[in-house]
Structure formats: C-alpha cells, structure tokens
Amino acid sequence: MKLLGxxxxxxxxxxxxxxxxxxCTLLPEGVEMTxxxxxxxxxxxxDLDTDTKPESVRLLLQAIRYADGVVFACPEYNYSISGVLKNAIDWASRPAYASVLAHKPAAVVCASQGPVGGARGHAHLCQVLxxxxxxxxxxxxxxxxxxxDKFSSDGRYVDEEGRRRLARYLGDFVVWVKRLAREAGA
Ligand SMILES: Cc1cc2nc3c(=O)[nH]c(=O)nc-3n(C[C@H](O)[C@H](O)[C@H](O)COP(=O)(O)O)c2cc1C
Known part of the structure; x- marks a missing residue:
C-alpha cells in the first residue's frame, strides 16, 4: 500500500x-508513504487550470492519483486551515466530483501551539474534504x-506516547483503507 503525505x-x-x-517511520509493515x-x-x-497544468500541480495530481490514501497534516491558522493547503486542495479538486480527491481515503493529523491541538482546523479540513x-x-x-513541547528544535516528533498514538491512528487508517478497497472490488 502506498500513502501520500x-x-x-x-x-x-x-x-x-x-x-x-x-x-513514515511508524507505518504498519508493507505500507510506505511519500x-x-x-x-x-x-x-x-x-485560467491556468487547463489540460496543460503547471508542473508542480501536475506532480501533485499524479501523486494523489497513484496513492491508496492521503494523510493531510494541517496547521491551524486563525481557527481554520492554512492557505497553502486550501490552495493545493482547490487545484486537486477539479473537475468537481471526478477529481483525484474524489473517493480517495484520507486521514488528518494536526499539530498546533494552542491548547486544542488544531481541532478547529481539523474540523474545517473535514468540511472542505x-x-x-x-x-x-x-x-x-x-x-x-x-x-x-513535543518536537525537537529541528522539528522531530519526540513525544513517545504521542508516537504510539500516531502509530495506532495510522494502523486504524490502513485497516480502513483496505476495507474500502475490498468493498469497492466487491
Ligand atoms: C497566521 C497564523 C495563525 C495561527 N492561528 C492559530 C490558531 O488559530 N490556533 C492555533 O492553535 N495556533 C495558531 N497558530 C500557531 C500555529 O499553531 C503554529 O504556528 C504552528 O507551529 C504551525 O504549524 P507548523 O509548525 O506546522 O508550521 C497560528 C500561526 C500563524 C502563523
């Protein structure tokens, strides 16, 4: 299974x-993520969203198309999602209802400085999706x-309990992606 982050x-x-x-280091065996x-x-x-899309957009769409599932990591900006993520999703969302994001299983993780851990951004992202x-x-x-408090100064997630929870979340996601694939093939 191939996931995209x-x-x-x-x-x-x-x-x-x-x-x-x-x-990427906490995935179940047999699963990889780029x-x-x-x-x-x-x-x-x-005007740029034509058959010949900007190269960075083409690569994004290709990566989503070939992934079995997508893991979004989303900062909370002003109680919502970041502009750069919304922009990327907007590109990936066309053509409406038949885009590379349609029926693509997704997981959402959020880290924020605030006390609710990006819960409002998470909710907004689910709404967009x-x-x-x-x-x-x-x-x-x-x-x-x-x-x-949970990352090293160079951005590594070092909270052991959090890493265990993340591994469990990813494991549950992978089980669900497999189930959706089985149901789609049934
Ligand atoms: C424009 C802006 C708005 C922000 N708004 C929120 C917010 O609404 N809630 C929150 O918890 N943190 C907010 N923050 C703080 C972010 O959680 C913090 O910058 C976090 O490090 C962003 O994620 P990153 O480390 O992946 O860039 C905001 C930061 C910026 C720059």
Whole structure:
C-alpha cells in the first residue's frame, strides 16, 4: 500500500511536516508513504487550470492519483486551515466530483501551539474534504496540542506516547483503507 503525505505548512522544522516524517517511520509493515510539499504550487487560477497544468500541480495530481490514501497534516491558522493547503486542495479538486480527491481515503493529523491541538482546523479540513467527496477515516482525530513541547528544535516528533498514538491512528487508517478497497472490488 502506498500513502501520500501532504503538509499544509511551508515552515522549515514545521511540526506538521514533522508529524508526517514521524508517520513514515511508524507505518504498519508493507505500507510506505511519500511526502509532497505545497510550496511550489501557484495560487489557483482557473485560467491556468487547463489540460496543460503547471508542473508542480501536475506532480501533485499524479501523486494523489497513484496513492491508496492521503494523510493531510494541517496547521491551524486563525481557527481554520492554512492557505497553502486550501490552495493545493482547490487545484486537486477539479473537475468537481471526478477529481483525484474524489473517493480517495484520507486521514488528518494536526499539530498546533494552542491548547486544542488544531481541532478547529481539523474540523474545517473535514468540511472542505466533504466538498471534494474525500472520505475521512472515521476515528477520533489525531491532534497534538502545545506542540512546542513535543518536537525537537529541528522539528522531530519526540513525544513517545504521542508516537504510539500516531502509530495506532495510522494502523486504524490502513485497516480502513483496505476495507474500502475490498468493498469497492466487491
Ligand atoms: C497566521 C497564523 C495563525 C495561527 N492561528 C492559530 C490558531 O488559530 N490556533 C492555533 O492553535 N495556533 C495558531 N497558530 C500557531 C500555529 O499553531 C503554529 O504556528 C504552528 O507551529 C504551525 O504549524 P507548523 O509548525 O506546522 O508550521 C497560528 C500561526 C500563524 C502563523
């Protein structure tokens, strides 16, 4: 199984990118994950959304198309999701209802400095993914509050209990992705 991780933060040593890097090492056997950044993706402009898309967009769409599932890592910005992640999702959401995101299983992880761990951003992201027909794993969200205490200065997720929880969340996600694939083939 191949998963794709998309971080909504462009920050060097980002907590959210750090969560995805930790996730790569905590996956069940037989599952691999590659990461794609949103930094090179231009602002969505329908005039550019033609058959010949900007190269960074083409690569993003290809990566999503070939993944069995997507793990979004989302900073909470002003009680919502980051602009760069919303922009990437907007590109990936066309054509509506038949995009690479339609019916692509997704998981969402959030790390924030605040006390609720990005719960409001998580809720907004789930709402956005509703518009793209992207099902989100039916599990309690994986949130990291007070993230400054749980990452090393170079952005590694070092909280042992949190890493165990993340491994469990990813394991549940993988089981669910497999179940959806079985049901789709049935
Ligand atoms: C523009 C902006 C808005 C923010 N708004 C929130 C917020 O609403 N809630 C919150 O918990 N943290 C908020 N933060 C703090 C982020 O949680 C913090 O910057 C976090 O490190 C971002 O994730 P990253 O490390 O992956 O870049 C905000 C930060 C910025 C730059």
């Amino acid at each position: 998309i971080s909504g933060s462009l920050r060097k040593n980002s907590f959210n990118t750090g969560l995805l890097e930790a996730a 990461l794609v950044g949103c930094g090179d993706i231009p602002l969505y402009n329908k 509703g518009a793209t027909l992207t099902p989100v794993v039916p599990a309690p969200p994986f949130l990291v509050p007070a993230a400054g």
